[in-house]
Structure formats: structure tokens, C-alpha cells
Amino acid sequence: MPEQRVVTRFAPSPTGYLHVGGARTALYAWLWSRKHGGEFHLRIEDTDRQRFMADAEEQIKDSLQWLGLDWDGPILRQSERLEKYRLYAEQLIKDGHAYVSDESPEETKALKEQWRNTAAKNGQPLRYRGRDRDLSYEPGRHVHFRWPDEPKRMVITYFEHPRKPWKVSVDPKAAPSAFEDFVLVKSDGYPTYNFAHIIDDKETGVTAVIRGDEFTSSLNKYYALYDALGWGRERPAFYHVPTILGPDKAKLSKRHGAADVRDYRAAGYLPEALANFVALIGWNPGGDREVFLDLKELMEVFDLSGVQRSPGVFDEEKLRWLNGEHIKALGVEALFRRAVAAGFWTVGDAAYDERVLGMSAERIRTLAELKGIREGYFYHRPKVTRKRLVGSENPQTVGVWLERVLRDLSGLPDVDWNAQRIENVLNDLRNELDLEPKQLYPVLRIAATDADRTPPLWDLFETLGKEETVARLDAAQSLVA
Ligand code: GLU
Numbered sequence: 001m002p003e004q005r006v007v008t009r010f011a012p013s014p015t016g017y018l019h020v021g022g023a024r025t026a027l028y029a030w031l032w033s034r035k036h037g038g039e040f041h042l043r044i045e046d047t048d049r050q051r052f053m054a055d056a057e058e059q060i061k062d063s064l065q066w067l068g069l070d071w072d073g074p075i076l077r078q079s080e081r082l083e084k085y086r087l088y089a090e091q092l093i094k095d096g097h098a099y100v101s102d103e104s105p106e107e108t109k110a111l112k113e114q115w116r117n118t119a120a121k122n123g124q125p126l127r128y129r130g131r132d133r134d135l136s137y138e139p140g141r142h143v144h145f146r147w148p149d150e151p152k153r154m155v156i157t158y159f160e161h162p163r164k165p166w167k168v169s170v171d172p173k174a175a176p177s178a179f180e181d182f183v184l185v186k187s188d189g190y191p192t193y194n195f196a197h198i199i200d201d202k203e204t205g206v207t208a209v210i211r212g213d214e215f216t217s218s219l220n221k222y223y224a225l226y227d228a229l230g231w232g233r234e235r236p237a238f239y240h241v242p243t244i245l246g247p248d249k250a251k252l253s254k255r256h257g258a259a260d261v262r263d264y265r266a267a268g269y270l271p272e273a274l275a276n277f278v279a280l281i282g283w284n285p286g287g288d289r290e291v292f293l294d295l296k297e298l299m300e301v302f303d304l305s306g307v308q309r310s311p312g313v314f315d316e317e318k319l320r321w322l323n324g325e326h327i328k329a330l331g332v333e334a335l336f337r338r339a340v341a342a343g344f345w346t347v348g349d350a351a352y353d354e355r356v357l358g359m360s361a362e363r364i365r366t367l368a369e370l371k372g373i374r375e376g377y378f379y380h381r382p383k384v385t386r387k388r389l390v391g392s393e394n395p396q397t398v399g400v401w402l403e404r405v406l407r408d409l410s411g412l413p414d415v416d417w418n419a420q421r422i423e424n425v426l427n428d429l430r431n432e433l434d435l436e437p438k439q440l441y442p443v444l445r446i447a448a449t450d451a452d453r454t455p456p457l458w459d460l461f462e463t464l465g466k467e468e469t470v471a472r473l474d475a476a477q478s479l480v481a
Contacts, residue, residue, distance in 0.1 A: 282312025
């Protein structure tokens with residue numbers, strides 16, 4: 001039997017940029033469709049006019065493209081489809097599944113209050129219903145969905161796991177608010193998310209709805225709407241993926257330092273590393289492997305059945321580690337190209353660039369660190385202060401060390417200026433002076449770079465060259481002379 005065609009979509013609201021959670025949802029939907037040779041659509045859910053941000057759509061598209069997530073067909077914008085939603089709303093009104101109400105927000109609040117009071121007195125479930133006076137639909141009025149007077153308990157599947165679907169039962173007695181007559185069209189003529197997304201998913205042939213599990217509490221409403229629209233048998237499969245938590249186990253937010261995709265880009269993360277990282281939050285590929293170098297590798301192993309039921313935890317340190325692994329895997333040439341393209345490297349001397357990048361690739365975690373290394377000490381002589389140089393040592397002692405290092409390194413013939421020989425010279429000197437590496441080397445490191453962490457000193461000195469190394473050590477020595 002041919003496999004069913006897979007159509008997924010990503011449906012961000014342009015009320016903010018693409019954050020980590022959104023990126024994960026988009027990635028799962030993209031992987032799932034691409035894996036099955038299906039389609040992946042992009043839909044902009046711009047019906048909340050109050051929170052609308054003019055540049056959000058562009059930024060979201062830019063972030064998706066940067067991550068390598070391409071979409072099929074034109075972008076659907078809900079604001080361009082108001083007439084369509086209105087027609088469906090009218091059909092629902094005609095069929096008795098919806099009604100028009102002219103309550104103002106204040107009245108709704110009061111009605112809800114009143115409902116609560118009387119319902120509580122009469123021992124009824126607290127289930128708000130709009131004021132239904134058989135009005136005709138016109139701008140300025142809202143359209144409410146109409147639940148039956150005695151709604152029945154519903155069993156919904158919020159993750160259509162092929163082997164073990166995740167289900168929940170929703171009981172009007174226990175959760176009356178899940179059976180409120182929710183709004184389909186607002187008084188400004190815009191549909192609600194609850195209404196519009198169902199029409200759009202149906203019209204674009206979506207077969208799998210992959211989204212955050214904050215929608216689970218509304219899923220019974222969507223079931224009811226599908227039935228009311230006559231599409232009960234053609235519902236897409238729902239896959240609500242668990243929330244992402246911060247390290248303190250609270251729902252992930254900016255407070256945890258979690259940023260938008262564009263912020264990670266600006267901080268020097270590689271898109272494939274960020275994709276690798278978000279994919280692993282709450283999804284278990286099976287086995288120990290954690291590094292997936294590109295979307296193709298992820299796609300090969302991705303399966304919705306690996307999505308875990310418990311929330312995933314966002315671990316920034318892991319992201320840094322993964323990014324470092326991806327950087328290492330690039331190789332010097334690609335690292336050079338990517339760093340230049342992303343604005344983290346300025347082309348200088350080709351051979352020197354290659355040596356510096358080759359030496360740095362193993363130890364950096366972000367491309368931004370390259371910029372610091374380049375500007376900090378490879379292409380510029382750092383301005384070292386006496387205080388930094390001396391640290392907790394005695395200035396005179398430091399002066400003596402530097403003098404001896406200068407003498408021995410200057411004595412190394414130019415043809416022998418290589419990491420191995422430099423290391424030997426420094427080791428011999430340490431033995432002579434009876435010094436530990438951790439006494440002498442930090443001083444030399446600061447003297448040459450003003451940085452606390454660098455590649456090994458001998459590699460560094462080799463790359464800087466004899467003349468430059470000696471000049472820097474000499475300048476440092478004059479601070480303590
Ligand atoms: N606009 C909704 C959101 O941004 C989309 C939810 C869905 O994928 O259906 O959360």
C-alpha cells in the first residue's frame with residue numbers, strides 16, 4: 001500500500017522573532033515531511049493585530065532560511081483570508097454550530113462572572129456561554145462556537161504515536177472551561193487562532209500538525225470544530241511536542257538566557273549546530289550518538305516516535321559543546337569560508353590565516369571567539385599592563401624570567417623557529433630556573449597575547465614568528481625593568 005502523503009506546516013505568529021522552541025517545532029515538521037518526500041508549508045498567523053510586529057515575518061523567514069528549512073509553495077497569511085473564514089463562520093451559524101453575539105469585552109467579563117455565580121449556586125459546571133440572541137452576522141459582532149447543552153466527555157489524542165498514542169480524556173464536569181463557547185471570529189472581523197488554523201490546515205491538505213503541547217488543552221475544541229465543519233473523519237494527525245524547560249525546570253524563557261535564533265547567529269553559532277541542538281531537546285535518536293553534522297544526517301534518523309513525553313531541558317553548555325564539535329568537523333578551509341561569510345573573520349595573509357584558524361579550530365566554541373583571537377592578538381599587538389603581566393608574582397622576578405626567556409629564544413636560529421624547538425627551549429629554561437609550567441607560562445601568555453586562554457605557547461610563538469614574539473616579550477619586559 002503506498003504510504004500516505006505527508007504535508008506539514010510551521011505556523012508562527014508574527015508577534016516576535018523565531019525562538020528556540022519555534023525553531024524546534026519548525027525543524028521537526030520540516031524533517032518529518034522531507035523524510036517522507038512530502039511538503040512543508042509556511043503560514044503566518046497574523047490575526048492578533050494588537051501584538052503584530054511589522055518586521056517579525058521577515059526575521060522569521062530569515063532565521064528559517066539560515067537554518068536551512070525551506071518551504072513549499074506560497075506563504076499563506078491569515079490576514080489575507082478574512083473573507084474565507086467569514087464564509088465558514090456563516091456556514092457554521094447556518095448549521096446551528098455557531099452564533100453571533102454583540103457582547104463587549106466588559107460585558108463578556110460580567111457575563112462570565114454572573115455565570116460562575118449562578119452556576120456555583122445551582123451546582124452546575126462553570127461553563128461560560130456567550131449571549132445568543134439570534135443576531136445576524138455583521139462587523140463589530142463576534143461569532144461563538146456553540147457546544148451542545150450537555151457536552152459529552154471526550155477522549156483526545158494529542159500525540160498520534162504509531163505504537164503508543166498519547167491520549168487524554170476531557171470531562172466537562174472536571175474541566176468545564178474546556179467546553180466554553182469559544183470565539184471563532186472577533187469583533188474586528190479577524191478569526192481567532194482556534195478557528196482559522198483548522199480551515200487553513202484543511203485547505204492546504206496538512207496531514208500532520210506538529211506544535212507545542214500548550215495546545216493540548218484546546219484540542220477537544222478542535223475536535224468539535226472538525227466535526228461541526230463535517231471534517232471529523234479527515235482530521236490531521238496531531239503531534240504535540242513537550243515544552244522546553246530551563247535548567248531550573250521552569251518553562252524556558254528569556255530569563256534563562258535563551259535567545260532568538262538570530263541572536264545565536266550573531267553570537268557565532270553555526271546553523272547546523274543549532275539545529276542539531278534543538279532537535280535533541282526532547283527527542284531521543286536512540287543510541288548514544290549526539291552529533292549530527294547536517295540536516296540530512298538528522299533526517300536519516302529522525303522519527304516522531306522518538307519524541308519524549310517529558311519536557312526537554314535547554315542546556316546552553318551543551319549547545320556550546322555541540323557548536324565546538326561542528327566547528328572542528330568543518331576543517332580549516334570551510335571554517336575560513338564560513339567565518340568570513342558570517343563576519344567573524346577578515347581576510348588577511350592567506351598562510352597566516354590558515355595557521356591561526358587551524359590552531360584555533362580545536363579549542364573554540366563559537367565563531368565569535370575567532371574574531372576575539374584575531375583582533376585580540378594575532379593581527380594586533382596587545383596592550384599589556386604591568387598589573388596584568390605581574391599578577392601575584394614579584395615584578396623583579398618576572399623581569400628576570402622574561403630576560404632569560406628573551407635571551408634563550410633570541411638565540412634560537414631562524415631556521416629552528418618551530419613549535420618543537422621552542423617548547424624544548426622553554427622546558428630547559430624552566431628546569432634551570434626550577435619553575436613549574438603554571439608559574440612561567442601564564443606570564444608568557446599574558447606578555448604575548450594579554451589573553452588568559454590561548455593555543456599552546458609554542459604553537460602560538462611559532463605562528464607569531466620570531467621577530468614578533470621577541471618584540472612582544474621585549475615590550476613586556478620593559479614594563480618590569
Ligand atoms: N500560531 C501558533 C503559534 O505560534 C501556531 C500553533 C500551530 O502550529 O498550530 O503558537
